[in-house]
Amino acid sequence: MYKVVLVLTSALLAGCASPAAIDKMTVKPATHSSLPNAQLKENVTIQSVSGGKSTNPLWVSKVGNDGFKLALEESLRNAMLLSNSGQSSKYTLDAKLLSLDQPVAGLDMTVTAAVEYTLTERATQKVLYSKIISTPYTATFSDSAIGFIRIKIANEGAIHENIRSVIEALNQLKLSSDTISMLAY
Secondary structure, three states: OHHHHHHHHHHHHHOOOOOOOHHHHOOOHHHOOOOOOOOOOOOEEEEEEEOOOOOOOOOOOOOOHHHHHHHHHHHHHHOOOEOOOHHHOOEEEEEEEEEEEOOOOOOOEEEEEEEEEEEEEOOOOOEEEEEEEEEEEEEOOOOOOOHHHHHHHHHHHHHHHHHHHHHHHHHHOOOOHHHHHHHOO
């Protein structure tokens, strides 16, 4: 029994919290079900990502702005929504991480990410979509026996599901005829 406690204590002390992994937060092409919105296809640029926090290695895993932005960009690219030309895109997307609710401890750890997304038409600065998307993700003891790793897995899953949800919403977005006619000129 003493050896088991010693091994577990050593494993916990040797580990440090690390930020959420970009590849785990990124939505792959096969994980979203809808075709790209024809009006948004390759026409969206990420303008800003805010609200993230850096991970303190001595505390708990967080999601930083840079990692979130890279995961969002790659996800939009995979969904065929990201513009290749950047500044000449017709639309900009802002993402603000409002909260990343994390448990203090537990066998199953659920993290809920709340992100406010705003899609704006670049030419007119008209907001076409603005919504707070809240997504939970649970990492279980079977995912990892180590608590700070379960939190990291739950962070990554919550952001992944959040990005997947905004992609689905953007693909279902019906732009008004006013916006469509303005884009024709």
